[in-house]
Amino acid sequence: MKTYLRILSYAAPYKGKIALYIISTLLAVIFAGLTFYMVQPMLELLFNPQQQLTAQNLPQFSWSLEYLRSWISYKASLINVQYGRSSGLLFVTLFVVSLNLLGNIFKFFSNVNLGTIRTKVVEDLRESVFAKLIGHQVSYVENERRGDLMSRVTSDVTEVEYSVVITFESIIRDPFNIIYLLALMVMESWQLTLFIFTVLPVSAFLISKITKSLKRDATSTQHTYGQIMSTVDETIGGVRVIKAFRAESYIKSIFDKFNIEYSQLTRAQWHKKALVPIFSESAMVAVVGMTMWYGGNLVYAGEMKASTFIAYIGLFFLLSRPAKGLSQAFSNIYKGIASGERLFQLMDAPVTIKDAPDAKPVKHFSAGIYMENVWFAYGKEPVLKNINIKIEKGKTYALVGPSGSGKSTLAELLLRFYDPTQGQILLDGNDLRSLKTNDLRNLMAVVTQEPILFNDSIYNNIAFGIDNINENDVIQAAKAANAHNFIMETENGYQTSVGDRGGLLSGGQRQRISIARALLKNPAILILDEATSALDTSSEKIVQEALYKLMENRTSVVIAHRLSTIQDADEIIVLDKGEVIEQGSHQQLIAKNGLYRSLYFSQQMEM
Ligand SMILES: Nc1ncnc2c1ncn2[C@@H]1O[C@H](COP(=O)(O)OP(=O)(O)O)[C@@H](O)[C@H]1O
């Protein structure tokens, strides 16, 4: 119920539309009911032609439907007498048809407004889920399965639309409709109406039983769907590896497993759902049957006109639609609520990396970044242990160490992708946690081993994330990154699309574009995380050249796989198992006879 109300709250900004919707819906319902109610005088003309041929008296005026009915009969009898009974019948028929037409016009307005509310609510909901997703810290997005997150933004939102938003309609229209029709029915015959109250609650109870168990299933269904999405996502991303390792059948078996699981779960739900009509519709027919029998006897006994009885049955059938609508809405709502819960889970997950309310802006980097007694762990095991380093403005620092020693993690702490579990990182004397994160990241640029490009033009990939860019700057950056020439050779130059994740470019080309991106940002602090290690020797040379240009006159933290590229660094920091074990210039470290020296010489041997 809480989830339902929360979804409902997304409709709040559309109060005006909702009011229009409610008014037009109520009018539509009123006219639809009246149509049937007014059928009685028409039937009376058919069944009792003789009586209708003599002019009746104008009934005493009152604000009631009964008056309207007798007024119609009165008018019809006048026309009958003057123009013949066919004209009287035509008059009543036209009257009933116009009532129905009016009802449908209001229904049109009601549907138009509902359509607007519904699509707007879904738009807003999807927008806020996505905004929350971007707002989350790196660790949240990485720890969830990708497909699962994707299915939340896509299919869960759709599910909410189909099963929750759609109940907006039922919730307003159907109960009103039911009450209104019941009122008309009571006016026709209270004895007959009593019957309905005896059987309907029984079927309503049975339906609610089934609904409860359906909701339990729905949660696991959506979860399995997320796993299907994950598998597809990984397959598309890793198609080369899958083919090269002939792993098609492996990945297919994973997919099949989830697919079958999903199919089994949904099948079970369909089967349960199939039970619903047995109760609702059979109950309905049983009620109708009993009503026929009882009502027929009332007619025989002369307590009710046959025409009234037929109008009554018409009203009763009219009642079946909102009753069914309401029970369907309730039997579907569980799915939407399960999806809604998944959406709100994402929205409510705590954002741990966020600006303090009094976060300070930073526009410049003037002295240095100090890590003081920094510890960090992704899970239980510490990945960085008691790190103490100083990164002074204008100098180049190299981080080296075996793979898994924590180099990338250390770099990501500087960007505040994570916060240290102990100790602090100070930028010009301010703890990173006290600064505006956006400002902090504005001071830095990163080039990683696997450049991340987006399916857009080369131009937009370079200008990525920077406002107010002029074309000349982009071209200058590309030139400095040794990228301009190859860009000009592509079909549409800077407007050429790079394909999904940059797949239409070579590794070296992608890397030069990401260097151009960093150059354009002109950051105070540059972080290079094994920027050339994915490249072959010839493109490594071109890229390395571009990197040196990028590092000129800048504070740089370079994580290098190949030690020959960082010999000139002002300071080399050697990490092993999350600890700084050596620190100094190349000459000092070679003289030390430690890990650096052995790493260095083993690489020399390979050359
Ligand atoms: N997102 C992550 N979640 C959990 N553990 C991680 C994550 N990233 C890295 N690690 C672990 O942290 C340790 C250091 O990793 P990393 O900083 O990437 O090392 P390096 O860059 O030196 O190769 C490794 O043991 C790695 O398994």
Ligand SMILES: [Mg+2]
């Ligand atoms: Mg790394």
